[in-house]
Amino acid sequence: xxxxxxxxxxxxxxxxxxxxxxxxxxxxxxxxxxxxxxxxxxxxxxxxxxxxxxxxxxxxxxxxxxxxxxxxxxxxxxxxxxxxxxxxxxxxxxxxxxxxxxxxxxxxxxxxxxxxxxxxxxxxxxxxxxxxxxxxxxxxxxxxxxxxxxxxxxxxxxxxxxxxxxxxxxxxxxxxxxxxxxxxxxxxxxxxxxxxxxxxxxxxxxxxxxxxxxxxxxxxxxxxxxxxxxxxxxxxxxxxxxxxxxxxxxxxxxxxxxxxxxxxxxxxxxxxxxxxxxxxxxxxxxxxxxxxxxxxxxxxxxx
Amino acid sequence: xxxxxxxxxxxxxxxxxxxxxxxxxxxxxxxxxxxxxxxxxxxxxxxxxxxxxxxxxxxxxxxxxxxxxxxxxxxxxxxxxxxxxxxxxxxxxxxxxxxxxxxxxxxxxxxxxxxxxxxxxxxxxxxxxxxxxxxxxxxxxxxxxxxxxxxxxxxxxxxxxxxxxxxxxxxxxxxxxxxxxxxxxxxxxxxxxxxxxxxxxxxxxxxxxxxxxxxxxxxxxxxxxxxxxxxxxxxxxxxxxxxxxx
Numbered sequence: 001x002x003x004x005x006x007x008x009x010x011x012x013x014x015x016x017x018x019x020x021x022x023x024x025x026x027x028x029x030x031x032x033x034x035x036x037x038x039x040x041x042x043x044x045x046x047x048x049x050x051x052x053x054x055x056x057x058x059x060x061x062x063x064x065x066x067x068x069x070x071x072x073x074x075x076x077x078x079x080x081x082x083x084x085x086x087x088x089x090x091x092x093x094x095x096x097x098x099x100x101x102x103x104x105x106x107x108x109x110x111x112x113x114x115x116x117x118x119x120x121x122x123x124x125x126x127x128x129x130x131x132x133x134x135x136x137x138x139x140x141x142x143x144x145x146x147x148x149x150x151x152x153x154x155x156x157x158x159x160x161x162x163x164x165x166x167x168x169x170x171x172x173x174x175x176x177x178x179x180x181x182x183x184x185x186x187x188x189x190x191x192x193x194x195x196x197x198x199x200x201x202x203x204x205x206x207x208x209x210x211x212x213x214x215x216x217x218x219x220x221x222x223x224x225x226x227x228x229x230x231x232x233x234x235x236x237x238x239x240x241x242x243x244x245x246x247x248x249x250x251x252x253x254x255x256x257x258x259x260x261x262x263x264x265x266x267x268x269x270x271x272x273x274x275x276x277x278x279x280x281x282x283x284x285x286x287x288x289x290x291x292x293x294x295x296x297x298x299x300x301x302x303x
Numbered sequence: 304x305x306x307x308x309x310x311x312x313x314x315x316x317x318x319x320x321x322x323x324x325x326x327x328x329x330x331x332x333x334x335x336x337x338x339x340x341x342x343x344x345x346x347x348x349x350x351x352x353x354x355x356x357x358x359x360x361x362x363x364x365x366x367x368x369x370x371x372x373x374x375x376x377x378x379x380x381x382x383x384x385x386x387x388x389x390x391x392x393x394x395x396x397x398x399x400x401x402x403x404x405x406x407x408x409x410x411x412x413x414x415x416x417x418x419x420x421x422x423x424x425x426x427x428x429x430x431x432x433x434x435x436x437x438x439x440x441x442x443x444x445x446x447x448x449x450x451x452x453x454x455x456x457x458x459x460x461x462x463x464x465x466x467x468x469x470x471x472x473x474x475x476x477x478x479x480x481x482x483x484x485x486x487x488x489x490x491x492x493x494x495x496x497x498x499x500x501x502x503x504x505x506x507x508x509x510x511x512x513x514x515x516x517x518x519x520x521x522x523x524x525x526x527x528x529x530x531x532x533x534x535x536x537x538x539x540x541x542x543x544x545x546x547x548x549x
Binding site for chain 1: 306314445449450460464
């Protein structure tokens, strides 16, 4: 699956993770073959994206530590910087990959690309659609348009968020929402972080939540519900497949929410977080069947 | 992609978590031992101890310094024990990981030759099964993308495991950092093994076989020890003898 154009380390990591997942879970091959190339193409776009330009936004560390995330501290109406100038080129790169990955949508995605090329859909309108604004385009369903525009905008949002996160990465943040954009988490991971301290390190590693909107990661208390803060052992349920003990859905009986979690503490090769979430689709479905609601979904969550 | 360990002895506190974890994972029983005036216990590797934290004390001026060395199979890139084996399939190399694996066929092979071929004196014989045994890199775990037990259990960050290229990079970085305060720091036999030790002082102070035993290297056979040469010479004879014996 490694394409010659793959020079991006993130894209290579996604392809490696997909190859391993394909070998381990042949029943989900179609899922990896569909979303893997899209994730890799998105990673390449992210690495080439411009990031946050100009001076860093005005920011009060004290307010942040009280729970006011970075974008919420900006003037009203401001948010991520306009990335519309990059969207036509991104559409030329990403939409053909998506058309190949999702043949049933190829016609609609082709129509969207043609509309972008002809100017029938302006970059500003496309960016707005990526943030959830309604956009009408003949021959393209609203769902497909929303999905495609969201995928186009996302690499630029993630790249800007990575820059903004530098402002706050050393500050205390105890909220369940993203410290940069306030988005809800759709994934969590436990990772061992090697440091140079001479003190004993925890076997299990720290728990990170990952924003569903901008992919920023932040740490959270390990044994607690990220949604309601519940720490009662009887209320916290861990759903898992015994054959894959490092994958789990952390559910809370009190608030009826769940979040997927990959425990990478004892893994040799740590999978890409998106690919890890893909492999956990059966677990996600199982949690929903038991009446739990995800804090936020993935593009493939409703398949 | 071949794997490798980096064992950073400068971080090791000799808690022996790795030693115990190895026994636990492999479900090995306790072995009879006795107090010998050292924390090194048991005294040496056994057929039930594939990993052993070796203790050494040295008087430096007025100070006693402790040296800890978590000893185990080095999973040599070109393993001499493989050339010492005469039974086909007794010792195999897993190409994906670089792990040197002793199979059940070692029960029919010559223990002394295989042990003698090892420059680190690692192999041991299980008297019950007659098998020759040693660390197998937790191949069952590694194949399932899980860290070897000794690495998982290390709370000090002394044990590291991953792609060989990544471990070599990490080793080089740690060496530079450690050499600032310990000019004699070095990486042991890193070119030829998959288990690379970072030591802060002369390797011999940690363990007499911290680096490969080349004391008996043959003149005229560069790079080959007497053990290896004898193993090579005797291999065809032993193979024939085994075939005759069935």
